Every structure is written in structure tokens, then in C-alpha cells.
Amino acid sequence: MGQDTASSKVRRDDSLTVLDNRTGKQYNVPIKHNTIPAPFFKTIRAPSGPNDRPEDESERGLRVSDRGFLNTAVIESSITYIDGDNGILRYRGYPIEQLAAKSSFLECAYLLIYGSLPTRAQLSYFEPEVLNHGVMHADAAGFFRAFRYDAHPMAILTSAFAYLGSYYREANPSLQEYLHEWCKGGPGCTSEHGQADFRLIGKATTLAAMAYRVRQGREFVVPPTGMSYTESFLFQLDHLSHSDAFPTTLTSGGATYRPHPVLVRALDILFILHADHEMNASSTTVLQTGSSLPDPYSAIAAGCASLYGPLHGGANEAVIRMLVSIGSPENVPEFLAAVKRREKVLSGFGHRVYKTSDPRSFIIRKVADEVFAVTGADPLLNTAMALHDAALKDAYFVSRKLAPNVDFWSGLIYRAMGFPMDFFPVLFVVPRVVGWLAHWRQMMLSPEGVKIWRPRQIYVGPSERPYVPLEERQGVEGIGKEPSVVVHSGITKRRRLVEEGSVAKSKL
Structure with missing residues (x-):
């Protein structure tokens, strides 16, 4: 962590000072809207060191690594x-x-x-x-x-x-x-x-x-x-x-x-x-x-x-499946214990962005009451309420800021309205x-025009290697390193038996 050396007497300078210890050079990176421009780091270059590979491209400038875009702003927006x-x-x-x-x-x-x-x-x-x-x-x-x-x-x-x-x-x-x-x-x-x-x-x-x-x-x-x-x-x-x-x-x-x-x-x-x-x-x-x-x-x-992916649009469906698996309110304590043991997944709590509560969850909770008043309460509602109350009182989940999000209630509303679960993401x-x-x-409509998005990567694969003729190659096996075995349908199995029989007869 950086040490705060600023005082009220020091004039504010909206920039970040970076010292490249490889070369001893110092750079001032501009700060605008509390953001530093990633392309600036391409200007920070250094000769390749003893631990560098040619593929690291040290002499072409620094790259910024941010797996999953955890802290990368890709666009300026007013929406x-x-x-x-x-x-x-x-x-x-x-x-x-x-x-x-x-x-x-x-x-x-x-x-x-x-x-x-x-x-x-x-x-x-x-x-x-x-x-x-x-x-x-x-x-x-x-x-x-x-x-x-x-x-x-x-x-x-x-x-x-x-x-x-x-x-x-x-x-x-x-x-x-x-x-x-x-x-x-x-x-x-x-x-x-x-x-x-x-x-x-x-x-x-x-x-x-x-x-x-x-x-x-x-x-x-x-x-x-x-x-x-x-x-x-x-x-x-x-x-x-x-x-x-x-x-x-x-x-x-x-x-x-x-x-x-x-x-x-x-x-x-x-x-x-x-x-x-x-x-x-x-x-x-x-x-x-x-x-x-x-x-x-x-x-x-x-x-x-x-x-369509379950990590995005399928969260409310996952909540319903979770509640069905819990069954009844009396099973909630054991389910939460299994979550703490990392044997079960708690769906509908926590959010990638919200670190306290999801503001939409309070609105949708009221909507749920209004819908249930005309459709009748969902049989899973008591289980949902028991899970909701128990999780909010449990120090384990509170300390991890796992509050209910919008998906916790939306699935129950859609279910009460009669929609099948696979229609939830629609x-x-x-x-x-x-x-x-x-x-x-x-x-x-950006005044700067549209520029195609082209992220960088960090190449960690093999360096240059010579081509090996087919007869001289050594097989590489393992998950992800060769095709997986496919179990074929009945029609393919029946055809294969005939083909294998034909081959066997040809060898006689």
C-alpha cells in the first residue's frame, strides 16, 4: 500500500508518478476522472532482462493485466x-x-x-x-x-x-x-x-x-x-x-x-x-x-x-433450483452450514458490483408482496424467507457482504406469475x-468515432520451435491436450459394428 505523504500545503497534481526500477526512469501519468490511461504505459519501455522472454515484448512497452476486467474502464459513459x-x-x-x-x-x-x-x-x-x-x-x-x-x-x-x-x-x-x-x-x-x-x-x-x-x-x-x-x-x-x-x-x-x-x-x-x-x-x-x-x-x-450464460442471465433460475433443493424452512440451517463448508452454492446473494445491498432488491421485495397477494404465495416463499432472515443474521455471510440481490426475488415472482424457469432469462x-x-x-455517436475493440494478451505459450514430421512426434496426453472421447448415439454404434466387421473380414 502507498503511504500518504500529502498535506494541505502541497499543491494538488492530478498525475501519478511511476518509477521504473528496471531503467531508473520516472514517468508522470495523467489522472482524469480518477482514471489513468492504459495506453500511456506503452511508453514505458526497457531492454529485455535475464528473466524476460522475447514474447514478453519488454522493449515495446508495458501492458496492463486485468483478468476479467476487474478494474478496467473500457469506455466513457453518461448512461x-x-x-x-x-x-x-x-x-x-x-x-x-x-x-x-x-x-x-x-x-x-x-x-x-x-x-x-x-x-x-x-x-x-x-x-x-x-x-x-x-x-x-x-x-x-x-x-x-x-x-x-x-x-x-x-x-x-x-x-x-x-x-x-x-x-x-x-x-x-x-x-x-x-x-x-x-x-x-x-x-x-x-x-x-x-x-x-x-x-x-x-x-x-x-x-x-x-x-x-x-x-x-x-x-x-x-x-x-x-x-x-x-x-x-x-x-x-x-x-x-x-x-x-x-x-x-x-x-x-x-x-x-x-x-x-x-x-x-x-x-x-x-x-x-x-x-x-x-x-x-x-x-x-x-x-x-x-x-x-x-x-x-x-x-x-x-x-x-x-x-444466456448461467453466470449472467440464469441467476434467478438458480435461486429457484436452490430453494427447491432446500425443500422446507427447517432445512435452511443445514444448507447454510453446507455453504460454509463449500459443499453448496448460495444463489441470489452478493453481487460483483454491490458490496452492501442491491438497491433493486428492496423494490422487488415490495413487488413480490403485491404479486403474491393476487396469485397466492409461492410454496417456496417460506423457505425463501427463512433463508433470507438466517443469512442476514449470520456473521459468516454478513462479513462477506452477501446480501440478497435482485435475482433472489425475481425468480419467485416469475414463478408465481406462471412462467417456466427456462423462460426467466428471456x-x-x-x-x-x-x-x-x-x-x-x-x-x-461518439465524437471520436468508433474504434474496433482489440484487447491485448500475455502470451505464455512455447517460444519458437521447429516442425516435427508426423512419424517422429511424441504424443501429448491429458485434459485439454487432446480430444475427449465422444459417446456416440445408437445409430453410430450400429454402423460402426458393421464397419468393424467388414474390416475384420477383409483381413481374413
Whole structure:
């Protein structure tokens, strides 16, 4: 640790002094926004030492190692601020608590993408435009029905976002004459941004509903008119018969089904809470992909694939599986003891960023009570409450700052609302499309233009070695050093028996 030698009489100098003990040279690294520029360290060079390999490239300047991006800022952003030590989350400066209590999801979408809460006139344009873009081309039905009956909805949704790019060729900068404008925020770039915003936000619910219904063998539903974003989503999921067919407008009468208002508002709040969360894995993936200038639909598909991973979008599903494995409240003490012995995993507690409590967890706890009041309490609720209370009182978990996060409650809400567990990450993707778009758009409109992301690596493999002829090679065995043995299906086994028999006969 560095020693604080500063005093009130010393003039502040926003720089970092670095002494390279290899050469004795001293460098002053500028500090801006409490950040030092990593490229500066490329200027710190030294001759190769006795312990250096040629692959260390000492004479080409220092590299910065940060496995997993634990403390590397990859972009300047004005979208979302998180203070993990104090449990603060703000969208464009607005506390998440105020937005969840007073705003709607599409208002927050406007805020995240365009930088300010919309006026009534701005919202009256934005909201209908998003909803009108929810309709899919008729050919999409064939695309969705091409998947296996048991395909995971996230696999379908990821493919569907990429599928959109095949419809909107004007969104692909490689096919346009104004490619340079995409790199510098020109008119061709900004006009297509608006189209992509409306299409992706509007169609996210439609694609998700189609992925849901194809698994059940149901016909697809055209998005209704006159409903809010989340209400339209629930309608597309649950519309069953012609008697439920929604009229052209709400005032014309004749509708027999409308989603429950408590569930509509609960889902709207959940969408607000999940709309963005700064530089998480999927948002970073969207920017990494987008930096090579594909169409935005491909970038969003990449983000969807990233969120599919159980370390990101599957956390609330893991909570439900954990609670099911615990069974009943009386089994909680033994489960926590097993967690301390590192025999079990405690899901839904702690966070990569939040070191105290997740501010979203307090909001979602209230939402859970409102949902359970109309759906009935989930049988797992008592187990969840027992686990919640026991963990918060246990010094082992308190000392490690393992407080409940948003995933602890969201899975219980989705389960109470009747969603299957493998659909939970889809309910994460739909609102997160807004955050992905906000970050993608911010990068595309950067005054400095778009520069492809190209991280460095530290090469620790073999140095140069001569080619060895096939007959002279020594086999290298072990996990990761050769292909694993594949257990083939029955048809392959039966064919192999015939082939092996043919070979045996040929040797006779």
C-alpha cells in the first residue's frame, strides 16, 4: 500500500508518478476522472532482462493485466451510475427507486437511450412508434416453427434477433455507401439508429412471445393496439381463443381478455429494474461486437447469447433450483452450514458490483408482496424467507457482504406469475435490449468515432520451435491436450459394428 505523504500545503497534481526500477526512469501519468490511461504505459519501455522472454515484448512497452476486467474502464459513459459500496443505482442521474415508483418502462427506455425523461409530446410519439413496430413479418412464423419442439427459448430468441438483420439490409453499414458516417455519427448513421431503436424494442416482446408460444404449439398473436408495453406482452403470451381477439381500440368494446393490472405493473417495474446495469457481460459484448460495425441486430443477438450464460442471465433460475433443493424452512440451517463448508452454492446473494445491498432488491421485495397477494404465495416463499432472515443474521455471510440481490426475488415472482424457469432469462433480455441499445448508440455517436475493440494478451505459450514430421512426434496426453472421447448415439454404434466387421473380414 502507498503511504500518504500529502498535506494541505502541497499543491494538488492530478498525475501519478511511476518509477521504473528496471531503467531508473520516472514517468508522470495523467489522472482524469480518477482514471489513468492504459495506453500511456506503452511508453514505458526497457531492454529485455535475464528473466524476460522475447514474447514478453519488454522493449515495446508495458501492458496492463486485468483478468476479467476487474478494474478496467473500457469506455466513457453518461448512461448508468452504480456505487457498489453504498448500494446506489441511477439511470442518467435519476435514482432507481424514484423511477420504479413513478415512471413507466417506456419512459425509462426513452431516458436511457436519449438522455432525458420525455415530455408528454415526446412520449406521445415514442410510445406508439415502439408499439407499432412490434408486428413481425408473416414469414417469421415459419422461422420459429423450424426449431425443435423442445428448443430452449433463449436459443430461439438469440437466433431471432440475428434473423431481424436479414430483413433490414439498410441497417448493415457494410452494404452502404456511407460507411464513414457510421464511424463518425453522420446522418446515415443516426437515421438508422432511430429505426433500430423502434424495431428492436417493439419486436423484443413479440419475439419473446413467439418463442414462448411455439413451445406450446399455439398460434402466434399479433400485438394488440391500445395497450401498454408490458400489457401487450402479457396479452401476446396468453391470448387463447377468437373470443379474446382484441379490438382495434380499447373503446370499441368486444374484448374478453385483458392481463391483470397488478401483474402488468409488476412486470413493468421488473423491466425498469433490469433495463440497464452499466458494463455487465452482455452490454460489454454488444459494444465489443458493435465496434466492428455489424448491423445492430447482430450486436443485440451477441448480447443475448452472452446473457444466456448461467453466470449472467440464469441467476434467478438458480435461486429457484436452490430453494427447491432446500425443500422446507427447517432445512435452511443445514444448507447454510453446507455453504460454509463449500459443499453448496448460495444463489441470489452478493453481487460483483454491490458490496452492501442491491438497491433493486428492496423494490422487488415490495413487488413480490403485491404479486403474491393476487396469485397466492409461492410454496417456496417460506423457505425463501427463512433463508433470507438466517443469512442476514449470520456473521459468516454478513462479513462477506452477501446480501440478497435482485435475482433472489425475481425468480419467485416469475414463478408465481406462471412462467417456466427456462423462460426467466428471456424476461431479462426483453428489457435489457433497451440498455444494450443505449450503450451501442452512445458508442456509435461518439465524437471520436468508433474504434474496433482489440484487447491485448500475455502470451505464455512455447517460444519458437521447429516442425516435427508426423512419424517422429511424441504424443501429448491429458485434459485439454487432446480430444475427449465422444459417446456416440445408437445409430453410430450400429454402423460402426458393421464397419468393424467388414474390416475384420477383409483381413481374413
